[in-house]
Amino acid sequence: MTEVLRCILHRDLLLALRNRGDVGTALLFFVIVTTLFPLGIGAEPALLRAIAPGAIWVAALLSSLLSLGRLFAADHADGTLEQILLGAAPLGAVVAAKTLAHWLVSGLPLVLIAPLIALQYDLPARLHGVLVLSLLLGTPVLSLIGAIGAALTLGLRGGGVLLSLLVLPLYVPVLIMGAGGVEMAAAGASAQGHLLLLAAMLVGAAAFAPWAIAAALRISAE
Amino acid sequence: MTATSTNWFWYASPQTFYPLAGKIARVAGIAAVLLAVAGLYVGFVVAPTDAQQGEAYRIIFIHVPAAWMSMFIYVVMAIWAALGLALNTRLSGMMASALAPTGALFTFIALWTGSLWGKPTWGTYWVWDARLTSELILLFLYFGFMALQAAIDDPRRADRAGAVLAIVGVVNIPIIYFSVQWWNTLHQGASVSLKSAPTMAASMFSGMILMAFAFWMYSIAVTLVRVRCIIRERG
Amino acid sequence: MSEFLAMGGYAWYVWGSYGVTFLALLLEVVFLMKRSREAKT
Secondary structure (H helix, E strand, O other), X not given: OHHHHHHHHHHHHHHHHHOHHHHHHHHHHHHHHHHHHHHHHOOOHHHHHHHHHHHHHHHHXXXXXXXXXXXXHHHHHHOHHHHHHHOOOOHHHHHHHHHHHHHHHHOHHHHHHHHHXXXXXXXXXXXXHHXXXXXXXXXXXXXXXXXXXXXXXXXXXXXXXXXXXXXXXXXXXXXXXXXXXXXXXXXXXXXXXXXXXXXXXXXXXXXXXXXXXXXXXXXXXX | OOOOOOOOOHHHOHHHHHHHHHHHHHHHHHHHHHHHHHHHHHHHHXXXXXXXXXXXXXXXXXXXXXHHHHHHHHHHHHHHHHHHHHHOOHHHHHHHHHHHHHHHHHHHHHHHHHHHHHHHHHOOOOOOOHHHHHHHXXXXXXXXXXXXXXXXXXXXXXXXXXXXXHHHHHHHXXXXXXXXXXXXXXXXXXXXXXOOOOOOOHHHHHHHHHHHHHHHHHHHHHHHHHHHHHHHHHO | OHHHHHHHXXXXXXXXXXHHHHHHXXXXXHHHHXXXXXXXX
């Protein structure tokens, strides 16, 4: 099974890197959205410091949604997905690998650029660590849950918006724990509770989402 | 031991279920009206005025039963969906689809009445109370389910895709509720919560229960009529 | 009777709630009956 994982991961990463434009746009979207909040709310430093965790997290949610459409669409279009479904490889492993590749390309860049965005919001340096950690734990969960939505809405008209409607309510706990953790740390308390819950969500999603994604793919692709 | 065994799948066929659904719907509809009359009588005539909230608390006789139904229907919907996936019966998927609009409606009613109850008692039309916020997210979950099914032309795929979504949703509801509650206790001042209902006089409680049963019977009636429509439409 | 309608000053909230609820349920039934009639053709 690790052979399958490695193979799919390698393939998906290769494909993603060949279309560097896609990767770049998701990241750029993240940066632009975080720029919009101060423009809309006002640049008062105290206010920005207060909304920073929430704004950055919401931007991460929206970027994640944007990039999910790509997860299965290309393979579905050229018939690769059908081959995968017919093949001998366990579908759960395949989708896990694809989702991991997707996160490495769409989620991890957000985690890495977050400290720069935090600087824009004048978030104190001591909070950068918690922010990065919360995003590091949370963005894979977003990819996993989002992949379920992507599989369900495969090939449907109104795809992107429908995907958002399906997935955003499910994102709420991740948002609450992620942003909440940073806000706790900002208030001087420990973010440990929030981060541990995020970790629990990650473990839960990693364990159960592949089943749901696989089931959804079979339903959509046949 | 009986000589004949029960065929539990007798009514799993839409054709045989159709007349049964009609009969049950009629009985449930009548029961709903009777229970509603009883409940409203208890709620308005028997139950006394509340010491703290005056007459405004009487909204509780709709708000709480509607909220209960909104959650109950989602769970039932998920159960039918799971049955449909597991047993591959068409009728199960139809039942899930038939339940969704009524569930969404009760969620809306819970939110609306909650909002109108909040204004006189807490001063604002919307409070980010854990329950109201979770209820709002539940409404989005219902809409997502209905939107997904509406977007898929093939009824089999629509049923099964909806089923996966409903199951994922029902698993997430406790998680969503818990995280919203956590968020709420950290952000809110202590007083703003619709949880602190008036101390229940027996009449208030029975009024609520009667209305809850009335809504339940109503849901059964409406859902069964709707599933009959779906059976006819899919032919 | 007018006391009943006034609901201790909370008429807007109480009747607003009951009214919209009743209306919503009524609309659901009306639309369902319409759908039922159309399905039977």
